[in-house]
Amino acid sequence: MRQLTIALALFFTYTFLQGNMIAQExxxxxxxxxxxxxxxxxxxxxxxxxxxxxxxxxxxVDSLETEYAPREKFLDKALYPExxxxxxxxxxxxxxxxxxxxxxxxxxxxxxxxxxxxIILLSARIDTLSSxxxxxFAELEENKSSxxxxxxxxxxxxxxxxxxxxxxxxxxxxxxxxxxxxxxQMGDIQKEAIAAKLLRSNVAARVYxxxxxxxxxLQTTTLQPKDxxxxxxxxxxxxAKWSGLREKINAVSYASEAEKTGKGKGxxxxxxxxxxxxxxxxxxxxxxxSKLASVxxxxxxxxxxxxxVKVLPFTDGRxxxxxxxxxxxxxxxxxxxxKTFVDEVWKGRxxxxxxxxxxxxxxxxxxxxxxxxxxxxxxxxxKLDAKLFMYIGIVLVLVLLAWWxxxxxxxxxxxxx
Amino acid sequence: xxxxxxxxxxxxxxASCTFxxxxxxSLQWVDYAWPVESVLKVGEHNTMExxxxxxxxxxxxxxxxxxxxxxxxxxxxxxxxxxxxxFYFVTGPKFKNVYVFTPGPSELNMKSKIPVAEAGLKSPAxxxxxxxxxxxxxxxxxxxxxxxxxxxxxxx
Numbered sequence: 001m002r003q004l005t006i007a008l009a010l011f012f013t014y015t016f017l018q019g020n021m022i023a024q025e026x027x028x029x030x031x032x033x034x035x036x037x038x039x040x041x042x043x044x045x046x047x048x049x050x051x052x053x054x055x056x057x058x059x060x061v062d063s064l065e066t067e068y069a070p071r072e073k074f075l076d077k078a079l080y081p082e083x084x085x086x087x088x089x090x091x092x093x094x095x096x097x098x099x100x101x102x103x104x105x106x107x108x109x110x111x112x113x114x115x116x117x118x119i120i121l122l123s124a125r126i127d128t129l130s131s132x133x134x135x136x137f138a139e140l141e142e143n144k145s146s147x148x149x150x151x152x153x154x155x156x157x158x159x160x161x162x163x164x165x166x167x168x169x170x171x172x173x174x175x176x177x178x179x180x181x182x183x184x185q186m187g188d189i190q191k192e193a194i195a196a197k198l199l200r201s202n203v204a205a206r207v208y209x210x211x212x213x214x215x216x217x218l219q220t221t222t223l224q225p226k227d228x229x230x231x232x233x234x235x236x237x238x239x240a241k242w243s244g245l246r247e248k249i250n251a252v253s254y255a256s257e258a259e260k261t262g263k264g265k266g267x268x269x270x271x272x273x274x275x276x277x278x279x280x281x282x283x284x285x286x287x288x289x290s291k292l293a294s295v296x297x298x299x300x301x302x303x304x305x306x307x308x309v310k311v312l313p314f315t316d317g318r319x320x321x322x323x324x325x326x327x328x329x330x331x332x333x334x335x336x337x338x339k340t341f342v343d344e345v346w347k348g349r350x351x352x353x354x355x356x357x358x359x360x361x362x363x364x365x366x367x368x369x370x371x372x373x374x375x376x377x378x379x380x381x382x383k384l385d386a387k388l389f390m391y392i393g394i395v396l397v398l399v400l401l402a403w404w405x406x407x408x409x410x411x412x413x414x415x416x417x
Numbered sequence: 418x419x420x421x422x423x424x425x426x427x428x429x430x431x432a433s434c435t436f437x438x439x440x441x442x443s444l445q446w447v448d449y450a451w452p453v454e455s456v457l458k459v460g461e462h463n464t465m466e467x468x469x470x471x472x473x474x475x476x477x478x479x480x481x482x483x484x485x486x487x488x489x490x491x492x493x494x495x496x497x498x499x500x501x502x503x504f505y506f507v508t509g510p511k512f513k514n515v516y517v518f519t520p521g522p523s524e525l526n527m528k529s530k531i532p533v534a535e536a537g538l539k540s541p542a543x544x545x546x547x548x549x550x551x552x553x554x555x556x557x558x559x560x561x562x563x564x565x566x567x568x569x570x571x572x573x
Contacts, residue, residue: 025553026542027453028496077452 031078034068038087045091045098054099061091101193122171123201129164133213136160140220154221161213162234168206169241175201176248191252198249204277207242211284214238218291225303225353228296232360235292239285246278296357303349309341317364324372328379338379346376449503454543457497459490467497474525482530483512498543498550504528504564506550511537515552517564529565 041060048054065088068075075084136157143149175197198204214234223231297315304311312323331338350358351373358364364372455472457465463477474497480490495509505518505525514532518525533552540555549568553559560570 025544025556025559027544028456028542031453074452080452 027074027078030068030071031075034064034071034075034084034087035079037064038091041091042094045094048098048102051099051102054095054102058095061088061095064088064091119171119175119197119201122167126164126167126171126206129160129167130209133157133160133164137216137220151224154223154227157217157221158227158230161210161217162230164213165210165234165238168203168210169245171201171206172198172203172245172248175203195249195252198252203245204249204281207245208277208281208284211238211242211281211288215284215288215291218288218295223295223299225299225349225357228299228354228357229360231292232296232357232362235288236360236362239289242281242285246281249278296363300350300354300358303354304345307340307345309345317358317368320358320364321368321372325375328375331379342376342379346373447503448501449499450501450545450547451499452545454496454498454545456494458494459492461491463487463491465495465497470499472497479507479516482516482527483514496541496543498545500545500550500564501547502564506543506552506562508533508538508541508543508552510539510541512541513537515543515550515562517562531562531566533560533562533567 041057041064044057044060045054048057068084072084079087136153140150140153140157143153175194214231218231293316297320300320301313309327311327312319314320314323327341328338330336331341355369359366359369451470455467455469457467459465459476462475463480464473464475466473476490476495477487481487483489490509493509495507498506500506503520505520506515507518508515513534513536514530516527517529517531519528520526534554538552538554539557542553544551544553546561549561549563551559551561558571561568
């Protein structure tokens with residue numbers, strides 16, 4: 001009802017201005033009244049909440065165009081650098097975009113309300129988890145003396161960080177979900193609405209917070225080999241999700257700023273802030289990545305050094321592969337005893353505890369791990385072959401000995417008959 | 418001795434021709450006309466400024482001329498337009514005349530003062546009506562002006 005009243009008020013205002021246009025003798029008044037009518041219609045379109053109100057405004061735009069078309073040449077000069085056609089086109093575009101948005105909201109009103117509620121709920125849960133995280137970090141410091149307690153705290157902390165990670169991206173999905181998933185087809189007004197929600201929900205800061213938490217977790221915790229697979233998955237998924245989210249944030253923030261400031265202008269304050277926030281997240285993600293790599297490969301290296309197996313130092317999947325192959329080749333060439341390496345380190349620790357983490361594509365990959373495992377197993381095969389030949393040799397010697405003893409006895413016994 | 422004198426005379430002639438040709442360079446078909454008048458509010462320092470054409474004018478002498486009071490125009494909205502020949506036309510509410518100025522270095526010199534309303538203008542406006550400038554007073558009447566006189570008027 002309120003919308004209809006606004007539309008009617010606009011209609012009367014416009015009719016009044018139109019009446020003035022017909023009677024007015026001043027070119028200046030023609031220009032000013034045209035601009036006022038454009039602004040009045042634009043404001044009403046911007047404020048429209050129902051398609052019915054917008055329908056009334058559509059005829060307002062058409063009438064404005066018809067009434068002022070005879071003065072088009074004059075208005076093109078008087079409105080310079082804008083033009084009469086440009087102004088009318090802008091109004092029509094705005095109308096179209098607003099109509100789509102209002103139609104969407106009207107038809108998905110309940111869904112949007114639900115999602116808005118979900119955003120608030122998710123934000124609150126993230127905040128609760130942040131408090132829980134702080135408590136667990138403190139607990140971790142206290143429980144460092146007790147391995148059992150520390151493991152329990154680490155388990156809880158990992159679960160909390162993972163839950164927080166999932167929640168933040170669920171929050172982002174909830175923000176984007178009511179609108180078209182294809183951002184290129186999205187109107188500037190819709191993008192502006194999303195940008196506002198992203199800003200309100202403090203998304204970039206929350207993403208930074210999660211990445212920083214994970215980094216802190218790696219810095220303060222000693223992980224078990226089997227913990228790494230989950231950590232690697234979390235990091236890979238988080239990086240991929242952030243990459244997608246960053247593109248979306250850029251798309252909506254640039255569009256909304258272009259809408260406000262006019263297209264083609266330089267970066268605005270909001271864009272600079274968004275870019276700075278993104279740089280912070282990128283930076284902490286890089287730290288997280290390098291910390292995870294150094295902790296992981298360092299712990300793996302320790303498995304070899306603890307058992308006194310001298311392999312070349314490694315810092316990534318490729319150098320690990322080179323190191324193991326070099327060791328195997330060298331052991332074969334020198335005929336070294338590889339029992340400790342094969343049985344205790346490779347079979348007992350690497351294959352049992354580290355295989356899941358090493359099989360991750362960002363580390364070594366399944367194919368390379370399988371190839372490396374096969375390459376290490378050639379050491380056992382060679383040992384097996386040597387033993388086999390030894391056993392066969394012993395059996396052959398025994399058979400030959402038996403034949404020589406019993407064969408000779410049989411031959412010597414015959415002449416006595 | 419005669420040869421240098423002839424040479425000198427020739428050089429003088431050449432130089433004179435060169436300078437003359439520089440001084441007489443002119444560009445034609447210049448159109449100064451503004452499509453629409455500017456409505457400019459006179460500030461407290463008796464100055465009005467136009468953003469679109471970047472013109473700034475002190476109107477103290479205009480106030481003295483029209484109202485015999487140097488502060489009479491402070492706060493008033495004057496109408497300013499330039500015709501295709503480059504003359505500035507100025508008028509405003511309560512004015513009895515339209516003033517036509519020709520631009521000079523950092524000044525406007527009055528070319529003519531055209532009486533248009535004995536009782537003073539109530540709601541004036543200036544329109545570009547090539548080759549004239551039209552002055553209207555609300556919906557009451559309109560007059561076509563040249564640089565120095567009224568050529569046509571229409572009452573309603």
